[in-house]
Amino acid sequence: xxxxxxxxxxxxxxxxxxxxxxxxxxxxxxxxxxxxxxxxxxxxxxxxxxxxxxxxxxxxxxxxxxxxxxxxxxxxxxxxxxxxxxxxxxxxxxxxxxxxxxxxxxxxxxxxxxxxxxxxxxxxxxxxxxxxxxxxxxxxxxxxxxxxxxxxxxxxxxxxxxxxxxxxxxxxxxxxxxxxxxxxxxxxxxxxxxxxxxxxxxxxxxxxxxxxxxxxxxxxxxxxxxxxxxxxxxxxxxxxxxxxxxxxxxxxxxxxxxxxxxxxxxxxxxxxxxxxxxxxxxxxxxxxxxxxxxxxxxxxxxxxxxxxxxxxxxxxxxxxxxxxxxxxxxxxxxxxxxxxxxxxxxxxxxxxxxxxxxxxxxxxxxxxxxxxxxxxxxxxxxxxxxxxxxxxxxxxxxxxxxxxxxxxxxxxxxxxxxxxxxxxxxxxxxxxxxxxxxxxxxxxxxxxxxxxxxxxxxxxxxxxxxxxxxxxxxxxxxxxxxxxxxxxxxxxxxxxxxxxxxxxxxxxxxxxxxxxxxxxxxxxxxxxxxxxxxxxxxxxxxx
Numbered sequence: 001x002x003x004x005x006x007x008x009x010x011x012x013x014x015x016x017x018x019x020x021x022x023x024x025x026x027x028x029x030x031x032x033x034x035x036x037x038x039x040x041x042x043x044x045x046x047x048x049x050x051x052x053x054x055x056x057x058x059x060x061x062x063x064x065x066x067x068x069x070x071x072x073x074x075x076x077x078x079x080x081x082x083x084x085x086x087x088x089x090x091x092x093x094x095x096x097x098x099x100x101x102x103x104x105x106x107x108x109x110x111x112x113x114x115x116x117x118x119x120x121x122x123x124x125x126x127x128x129x130x131x132x133x134x135x136x137x138x139x140x141x142x143x144x145x146x147x148x149x150x151x152x153x154x155x156x157x158x159x160x161x162x163x164x165x166x167x168x169x170x171x172x173x174x175x176x177x178x179x180x181x182x183x184x185x186x187x188x189x190x191x192x193x194x195x196x197x198x199x200x201x202x203x204x205x206x207x208x209x210x211x212x213x214x215x216x217x218x219x220x221x222x223x224x225x226x227x228x229x230x231x232x233x234x235x236x237x238x239x240x241x242x243x244x245x246x247x248x249x250x251x252x253x254x255x256x257x258x259x260x261x262x263x264x265x266x267x268x269x270x271x272x273x274x275x276x277x278x279x280x281x282x283x284x285x286x287x288x289x290x291x292x293x294x295x296x297x298x299x300x301x302x303x304x305x306x307x308x309x310x311x312x313x314x315x316x317x318x319x320x321x322x323x324x325x326x327x328x329x330x331x332x333x334x335x336x337x338x339x340x341x342x343x344x345x346x347x348x349x350x351x352x353x354x355x356x357x358x359x360x361x362x363x364x365x366x367x368x369x370x371x372x373x374x375x376x377x378x379x380x381x382x383x384x385x386x387x388x389x390x391x392x393x394x395x396x397x398x399x400x401x402x403x404x405x406x407x408x409x410x411x412x413x414x415x416x417x418x419x420x421x422x423x424x425x426x427x428x429x430x431x432x433x434x435x436x437x438x439x440x441x442x443x444x445x446x447x448x449x450x451x452x453x454x455x456x457x458x459x460x461x462x463x464x465x466x467x468x469x470x471x472x473x474x475x476x477x478x479x480x481x482x483x484x485x486x487x488x489x490x491x492x493x494x495x496x497x498x499x500x501x502x503x504x505x506x507x508x509x510x511x512x513x514x515x516x517x518x519x520x521x522x523x524x525x526x527x528x529x530x531x532x533x534x535x536x537x538x539x540x541x542x543x
Contacts, residue, residue, distance in 0.1 A: 022393050023129035027120050027136060031113060033400065034140050037408035038109035038157035041417045047430075048105045049419035052150075052160045054458040055471050056086050060100045061461035063090040067442060069257065071473050072461040074481075075445055075507055079257045080473045084200035085161050101459060105420065108159035114167040116140055116155045119364070122170035125177075126317050127372050133393040135371025141400050142295055143367060146411040151276050151356055153364035158416055161202055162360060168198045169205035169361065176209060177320055180216055183235075185242060192243035196250025204331075204357035210247070211327045212320065213240060219319075262475035270469035270478075272351035273339045279356055295370055302369025305376070325365040332358035428537030429456055432512070435533040435540060436460035440510065447488055447503075448512035452538075457512065465506050481506075492521035503527065503543075511541040 047053070058072035059081060071077035093103045119139055124132035140155055149156030149163055156163045172194050179191035191213070199206035217240040224233035248255065258264060266272070278287045303325065309318045335355035341347040378392030379385070424430065433456035436446070445463040446453075453467040465488070466472070466481040484502050491499035492511075502508075511528040515537055518524065528541035 020129055022390055023124070023133050026133045026393050026396065027117070029397070030137060030140050030400065031116060033404060034116065034155050035109055035113065037413050038112075038155070041157045041413045042105055042109060042420075045105045045417070045420045045424065046099070047101050047420050047423040049158065049416040049423075050160065051454055051458070051468070051471050053101070053104050053158075054455055055081070056089065056159075056161070057100050057104055057459035058461040059083070059086040060090045060093060060104070061437075061459075063087060064093065064100070065442060065461065071476075073458065073464055073467055074473055074476055075443055075463045077473055077476055078261050079254065080262070080475055082161070082200050082202055083253055084197060085164060085202075089159075104159055109157045111159060112155055112157070112164055115163065115170075118167040118170040119153075122173055123368055123371060125174050126321060127368065127375060130378050130389050130392045131368070131371040131375035133371075133396060134374035135368050137396040137400060138295055138370055139364075139367050141403055141407050142293075143363070144407075144410060144412060145290055147278070147290055148416075149412045151278070151360065153360050153367065156412055158412075162204075162357060165198065165202040165205060166361070166364065168194070168201055169209070170364075172198055172205070172209050173320060173324065176212060176216075177317055179239075179243070180220070181316055183239065185239065188239040188243045189246045192246025193250050195243070196247040199247070199251045200254055202357075204353040205361060206251075207352060208324070208327050208331065208358070208361055211331070212323045213243065215323055215327070216319070258475065266351065266474045267477040268469060268472055268474045269342065269348070269351060271472075271474050272335070272353055273342055274354045274356075274470055275336065275339050276354070276356035276359075279336065279359060296366065298370035298373050299366030300369075302371075302373040303366070305373065306369060321365065321368065325362060325369075328358045328362035328365060332362055423455065426537070428535040431535055432456045432533060432538045432540060433460055436462050436512075439532055439540075443507065444509045445507045446510045446512050446540075447485065447508050449489070452512050452514075463507075465508065492524045492527065495523055499527070509543055513539050513541070515539050 048057075062068060062070060062072045063086065068083070069079045071080060089100070089104060089107070092098075092107055093100050096103060098106070116136055116139060120132050120136045123135045127135075139153065144152045144154045144156075149158065150160045153166055154163075172191075175187075175191050175194045179187040195206055195209050195213070198209065217236060220236045221233045224230070224236065277283050278290065306318060306322055306325075309315075310322050331352065332355050335352060335358055338349045338351050339355060341349060374392060378388045381388040381391065383391060436456060437460045440446070440460075440462045442461070443463060445465065446457055447465055448457060450466070450468050453464045454471070457464055458467065458471070466478060466485040469478050472478050484506065487496065488499060488502050488508070490496065491502075510532065511524065513521070513524075515534070518539060524541065528543055530542040532540040532542050534540075
């Protein structure tokens with residue numbers, strides 16, 4: 001090895017040891033601390049704690065049962081939910097041989113590690129290792145408090161789509177920068193493909209990326225036309241069009257149904273009108289309690305500094321960071337406005353996703369800004385640059401140790417764990433789930449109330465007349481279904497002339513009740529004479 005080669009090698013090793021190596025070690029240290037309570041939280045659990053798990057489980061069964069493209073809840077309806085995650089979950093269930101519900105709850109701590117890793121990579125790419133360590137420490141240990149993790153960008157044991165998909169969004173920001181920096185056809189196609197895959201996972205982050213792509217494209221095209229560079233303007237438009245084409249191709253497994261079949265006509269608006277209670281005016285004090293923090297203050301200072309950088313034309317990376325925040329803020333405001341106008345004034349504007357989805361990504365941007373502020377402060381420490389960087393990364397060990405007892409015992413861990421245990425301990429309810437899976441076939445339709453439609457029916461992937469509006473197909477009008485469901489249940493008490501027609505309309509084959517409710521339905525035996533399963537808590541009848 002020549003002297004120049006040795007010098008280059010020593011310089012590279014010194015750089016990795018002093019900066020990159022410590023940053024990676026800090027990441028590993030933080031990941032271990034985060035994953036220990038997460039693994040402990042899901043140990044021995046069979047069921048997820050929220051309806052997200054039951055909805056996802058139903059779609060996983062649709063793949064395993066060879067019914068991809070069909071709605072597992074409503075007979076004759078089609079795919080409406082983003083399929084990439086439940087496709088991955090179906091693959092895991094097939095490879096491991098474990099029950100679907102077990103895969104969904106046990107895979108969470110491991111698959112969700114992708115989110116902090118990708119956040120760290122993104123932060124390093126945009127702001128360097130010191131900011132990456134600081135931002136990741138804030139992201140993991142100083143943001144969540146007692147809020148549910150699906151409302152906050154952080155790591156969680158629970159495999160809820162918004163918590164998992166954020167990883168793809170952070171990588172998408174890197175691909176976005178590379179595409180606009182290089183200006184090559186390949187990078188544009190890669191950007192479209194990645195954005196399409198993100199759309200197959202979750203709509204909100206894909207919409208944020210699409211909006212940023214549109215804004216950057218408009219900026220480049222206008223600048224080129226003003227400079228008389230017409231050829232460059234058309235080239236930029238062509239590259240973005242190529243990205244858009246690739247997006248459509250990769251998103252086609254879902255677009256085929258929601259556009260081709262449903263024509264994007266949302267008849268059940270409740271899913272995107274949902275507003276996280278802390279974001280409502282009624283809970284403004286609680287919102288302020290969780291959000292007036294040093295992290296928010298640091299993020300706002302970082303935002304001001306970012307705006308100054310962008311105004312000084314300090315590069316594409318800073319512009320992307322700013323657009324990330326601004327687009328998320330605007331979409332959050334619009335989604336919130338849609339919800340308020342619908343609820344208070346009966347004004348129906350087109351919806352996209354619940355407002356908290358955009359608030360989630362807005363807070364993630366604020367975390368990056370806070371980490372950037374820490375890196376700026378580190379550069380002003382009275383040490384050499386290398387010593388300042390090392391100190392700014394290692395110093396996080398102390399505050400992490402201080403908050404760790406509260407972090408490991410937070411509500412997101414133990415509160416959700418208690419909900420999961422409550423499901424498993426209701427043996428009658430779990431037995432009914434297995435009966436629904438084993439004794440009924442794909443197109444059998446069960447008549448039951450909202451609560452039983454969520455569990456045990458929803459995760460069994462057996463059909464229902466109506467279910468809770470927040471988890472139902474948004475392209476199906478739920479109001480007449482709920483009215484017909486209520487009418488059929490009432491018809492088991494007092495005979496109605498249209499009972500038989502309604503049962504035939506929905507193809508109802510079974511009736512699911514709580515055992516305590518059976519005595520109040522004297523006409524039950526006329527329509528559902530056969531007992532499929534009876535236990536102390538529940539009973540399933542067949543026609």
